[in-house]
Amino acid sequence: MLLKRLTTGIAGLALLATAAGGCGDIGDGSGGSGGGAKTVTVFAAASLTGTFTALGKTFESSHPGVKVRFNFGGSSALAQQITQGAPVDVFASASPATMKTVTAANLVDGQPQTFVRNRLQIATPADNPGKVTGLKDLSDSELKVVLCAEQVPCGAAAKKALGAAGVTVKPVSLEQDVKGALNKVTLGEADAALVYRTDVKDAGAKVHGIDFPESAQAINDYPIATLSKAPQPALAKEFVQLVLSPQGKSVMTAAGFEAP
Structure with missing residues (x-):
């Protein structure tokens, strides 16, 4: 009986030692001595x-x-x-x-x-259902136009470009980032959006990009x-x-x- 108790106790101590040793290998993500990435x-x-x-x-x-x-x-x-x-x-x-x-x-x-x-482009669905050719077309009340909110850089740039062209747009939505504005176009929820040229290029065949001269007045x-x-x-x-x-x-x- 005594031998059995001693064996059980030693096994328990071994388990505790293994657990304690394992704790030292758990990284905290900070790159410290814990070894984490x-x-x-x-x-x-x-x-x-x-x-x-x-x-x-x-x-x-x-x-x-x-x-x-x-x-x-x-x-x-x-x-x-x-x-x-x-x-x-x-x-x-x-x-x-x-x-x-x-x-x-x-x-x-x-x-x-x-x-x-970076500079802006007009993004439309691939088939350009609104027949948009330039910035002034965005003032058409029949078009669903999406812009970024003014506090967002793409929105501030859009405001400059529209002001330079003397164009007033009533957007159907104001998005909190450029990806949100572009998504409205790719999903067919908007006829046009003012987004960055790089985002139009990244979207590939999903959208059609239109350059306009006033973008030179609003480069970010x-x-x-x-x-x-x-x-x-x-x-x-x-x-x-x-x-x-x-x-x-x-x-x-x-x-x-x-x-x-």
Whole structure:
């Protein structure tokens, strides 16, 4: 009986030791001594979804054990989240104005750098049922036109372009990011939308893109910056370096972005 009790006790101690040892192998995602993968968190304008996703994969392949987590959306909403304390390493905005919200709160490490520019196009369904040919056609009350909300960079750019053309549009909806505006067109819920040229190109055969001269009056500069409270400051700087590198520029220009 005594031998049985001793054997049981030793087995129990072995189980406890195994469990305790296993706790040391559980990573917390912070890249500390726990051995978990490091995560770089990037907040980026919705129009950067395709290009930054590709660059994120490139970054991960050259940084084993590192994951890049993206939050794509309207730049103004992303800036607000950052100023409210969201733990972010890198912010890439679709306009200097939304980046200024973050710099004014002293949350940027160094100076933001403009890495690309973008301009608007009119997007229509592939068959262009409204027969849109230019910006002035969007004033037709028979057309269902979608714009981005004015606080969003694509909305602010649309307002400039429409003002330059002297065109008044009554949109059927105001979207919170450029992807939302484009989706209305691809789903057949709108006859036209003012979106970025890069988004039209990314949509391919789903939509028809129409250039208009007034887009030159509303070109958006895209700044990028590492944040002063970045959980992974060194990796954040390396990701920004990739975006600014010749490889990064090649990815961006292939998607339709312009050099600054």
